[in-house]
Amino acid sequence: MKSIYIGVDVGSVSTNVVAIDRDVNVLFKTYIRTNGQPIDSVKEGIRQLKESLGDVEVLGVGTTGSGRQLAGAILGADVIKNEITAHATATIHFVPDVRTIFEIGGQDSKIIIIKDQMVVDFAMNTVCAAGTGSFLDHQAERLKIPIEQFGDLALSAKNSVRIAGRCTVFAESDMIAKQQFGFSKAEIIRGLCDALVRNYLNNVGRGKNLEPPYVFQGGVAANRGIKAAFERELKSEIIVPEHFNVMGAIGSAILAKDYIEKNKVKTNFRGFDAADIEFTTSSFECKGCSNRCEVVRVAMEGKVIAMWGDRCGKWTNSL
Amino acid sequence: MKVSFPYMGSAIVYKKLFEFLEHEVIMPPKPTQKTMDLGVKYSPEFACIPLKMVMGTYLEAIERGAKVLVTSGGHGPCRAGFYGDTHRNILKSLGYDDVELIIFDAPQDNWKAFWQNVQKVRNGLPWHKIINRMYTLYRFVQKLDELEKMVQKIRPYEINKGQTTQVWNEIQEKFDKIKTRKELYEVYEECKKMLLSIPTKEVDEKDRIRVGIVGEIYVVMESSINFGIEEILGNLGVEVERSLYLFEWINDNLVPWVLRPRRFKEIIKKGQRYIKILIGGHAVETVGHIVDFKERGFDGIVHLMPFACLPELVTQSLIPKISKELDIPILSLPIDEQTGKANMLTRIEAFIDLLRHRKKGKTKEVFVDELQQHAEEERVVMV
Ligand code: SF4
Numbered sequence: 001m002k003s004i005y006i007g008v009d010v011g012s013v014s015t016n017v018v019a020i021d022r023d024v025n026v027l028f029k030t031y032i033r034t035n036g037q038p039i040d041s042v043k044e045g046i047r048q049l050k051e052s053l054g055d056v057e058v059l060g061v062g063t064t065g066s067g068r069q070l071a072g073a074i075l076g077a078d079v080i081k082n083e084i085t086a087h088a089t090a091t092i093h094f095v096p097d098v099r100t101i102f103e104i105g106g107q108d109s110k111i112i113i114i115k116d117q118m119v120v121d122f123a124m125n126t127v128c129a130a131g132t133g134s135f136l137d138h139q140a141e142r143l144k145i146p147i148e149q150f151g152d153l154a155l156s157a158k159n160s161v162r163i164a165g166r167c168t169v170f171a172e173s174d175m176i177a178k179q180q181f182g183f184s185k186a187e188i189i190r191g192l193c194d195a196l197v198r199n200y201l202n203n204v205g206r207g208k209n210l211e212p213p214y215v216f217q218g219g220v221a222a223n224r225g226i227k228a229a230f231e232r233e234l235k236s237e238i239i240v241p242e243h244f245n246v247m248g249a250i251g252s253a254i255l256a257k258d259y260i261e262k263n264k265v266k267t268n269f270r271g272f273d274a275a276d277i278e279f280t281t282s283s284f285e286c287k288g289c290s291n292r293c294e295v296v297r298v299a300m301e302g303k304v305i306a307m308w309g310d311r312c313g314k315w316t317n318s319l
Numbered sequence: 320m321k322v323s324f325p326y327m328g329s330a331i332v333y334k335k336l337f338e339f340l341e342h343e344v345i346m347p348p349k350p351t352q353k354t355m356d357l358g359v360k361y362s363p364e365f366a367c368i369p370l371k372m373v374m375g376t377y378l379e380a381i382e383r384g385a386k387v388l389v390t391s392g393g394h395g396p397c398r399a400g401f402y403g404d405t406h407r408n409i410l411k412s413l414g415y416d417d418v419e420l421i422i423f424d425a426p427q428d429n430w431k432a433f434w435q436n437v438q439k440v441r442n443g444l445p446w447h448k449i450i451n452r453m454y455t456l457y458r459f460v461q462k463l464d465e466l467e468k469m470v471q472k473i474r475p476y477e478i479n480k481g482q483t484t485q486v487w488n489e490i491q492e493k494f495d496k497i498k499t500r501k502e503l504y505e506v507y508e509e510c511k512k513m514l515l516s517i518p519t520k521e522v523d524e525k526d527r528i529r530v531g532i533v534g535e536i537y538v539v540m541e542s543s544i545n546f547g548i549e550e551i552l553g554n555l556g557v558e559v560e561r562s563l564y565l566f567e568w569i570n571d572n573l574v575p576w577v578l579r580p581r582r583f584k585e586i587i588k589k590g591q592r593y594i595k596i597l598i599g600g601h602a603v604e605t606v607g608h609i610v611d612f613k614e615r616g617f618d619g620i621v622h623l624m625p626f627a628c629l630p631e632l633v634t635q636s637l638i639p640k641i642s643k644e645l646d647i648p649i650l651s652l653p654i655d656e657q658t659g660k661a662n663m664l665t666r667i668e669a670f671i672d673l674l675r676h677r678k679k680g681k682t683k684e685v686f687v688d689e690l691q692q693h694a695e696e697e698r699v700v701m702v
Contacts, residue, residue, distance in 0.1 A: 122669060124665070
């Protein structure tokens with residue numbers, strides 16, 4: 001029977017589940033659309049894992065992403081970590097001398113700066129969504145090109161058209177204008193890739209010291225057009241790791257593994273039955289004091305198993 | 320007069336002020352989502368978040384019966400100087416002609432206007448009474464700030480999660496009831512004991528993480544808008560200190576120049592290393608405090624800025640340079656009505672990871688040590 005560590009990364013756009021063995025070989029990975037249903041997508045991921053690997057012994061579980069607490073409560077995670085630390089952990093494992101990580105996902109994009117295998121700086125996009133996967137999806141749809149062909153089409157263009165990439169609204173209207181001028185779709189897409197990379201480096205990477213080796217990961221790293229645009233802009237090779245779209249999940253699995261091994265403890269994993277158990281989340285406003293915290297409550301078949309959001313610990317500690 | 324005011328930080332202080340002046344105080348509610356919704360609805364879209372939140376607070380206070388709103392003004396070239404007039408115009412356009420807005424600008428900007436305002440709120444009380452009570456209030460703020468600073472140093476090491484915050488809430492309730500200077504000193508001693516009796520764990524000096532919080536005054540002082548960042552950091556085991564405390568603000572802005580403690584001048588001088596001219600808001604102070612925190616051995620800085628705040632935008636653009644020159648990590652967090660809590664928590668948590676690594680050296684080991692520490696207290700590590 002295989003012994004595995006599970007890593008789960010729950011973001012607003014996608015939920016990724018991986019299984020690694022003791023030597024960090026990736027035995028299983030899946031990518032599921034979250035669709036606003038994080039509980040269902042986590043269950044679905046676990047179900048697929050079980051189906052694919054058969055009988056396994058789970059030694060530890062880690063969760064990350066914006067839904068890390070929820071996923072952690074559902075699965076009984078051993079480690080719950082933020083996605084920056086998780087991403088960095090996985091990347092350092094696969095590319096030990098990495099200095100700069102570009103991570104572009106559906107909603108969020110990040111830049112992580114590493115020195116001597118240590119995170120020394122990072123940045124995340126805030127309010128602006130330009131430079132994320134969702135924007136690309138949207139443009140692909142508008143141009144009626146399947147997103148899978150987007151990158152290759154960009155590569156086929158001889159010339160690039162300069163697209164104003166400062167903001168998604170401007171980019172879109174500029175693209176429409178350029179289309180009317182008669183530029184080809186391929187040229188416009190290449191221009192869009194350039195604009196996106198420029199915008200990302202200027203906004204997210206502002207003021208950061210970017211040094212090679214560069215690693216590019218997250219869902220958007222599948223897009224060869226964007227990779228090429230990065231290479232043009234930085235005049236350097238860009239490494240896209242094999243498991244580029246599930247690095248966060250792998251990172252959290254590695255953290256769980258390190259934690260379990262170092263402390264020689266048993267996992268809290270609830271077991272694969274978790275996929276069949278009914279979980280419900282609800283929230284309420286606590287009126288215990290003037291903080292009026294919005295407390296989130298997760299119940300497993302009616303019994304509350306986790307609460308958070310309280311500033312004072314009154315609810316978190318009540319379990 | 321039925322008086323109210325913007326809610327910011329330890330709002331009991333403002334309440335005390337107007338109680339001492341024998342006004343009927345309409346306590347504004349601590350800002351909530353409702354405050355935000357109201358404020359956003361009735362403010363210009365491109366205004367910064369403090370303007371919107373204060374707008375919302377005013378409307379809620381008026382709803383509760385306030386007839387007079389008292390606030391401090393802003394000076395320098397940042398648009399905070401226009402807040403008062405903007406708020407006044409909005410209130411007027413909403414038909415609140417019977418509500419008066421009194422704005423206290425720094426006395427040295429316009430002595431006459433300042434004096435007229437003083438006469439309005441003085442409420443006809445004899446001067447000796449006012450001076451005596453204002454002195455009590457001055458000490459009241461000082462003592463409350465001292466206790467809050469203690470809270471910020473105890474919370475990261477508390478053994479029973481949440482206890483420090485609970486005690487701090489009790490302290491504020493006790494302070495709310497204080498009437499005289501004698502009572503103040505007694506209550507202060509009692510509260511100090513309460514704080515010192517909170518069981519804490521021993522943490523080695525080399526494992527302590529200290530973070531300074533700097534930025535625009537409203538987002539630094541008001542926890543409801545900054546997601547309670549001090550508590551978040553405290554719960555992550557981090558000691559915090561803000562660049563701004565009410566007591567110091569009073570010293571810097573209201574106490575006559577000659578009596579002011581030297582410290583303010585020092586901070587300004589430190590800030591002027593990077594920003595030479597006055598650009599309004601708290602930009603120079605922000606930078607000055609970053610330098611100061613570094614000199615005092617802090618491990619990192621969290622810089623809070625309202626999205627689109629001009630002075631803080633200038634600070635933010637200087638941050639890479641300052642951070643590099645001083646060799647201190649700085650996390651800049653823009654705060655807006657659209658700021659998501661999940662995103663903010665991720666940054667803060669990752670930033671603290673980063674600070675711990677810097678202190679200890681090795682990435683993975685630190686995670687595991689730290690995780691173990693947490694796990695001993697809670698079954699699962701949660702923010
Ligand atoms: S959860 Fe605690 S801090 Fe939050 S409102 Fe209730 S009593 Fe206050």
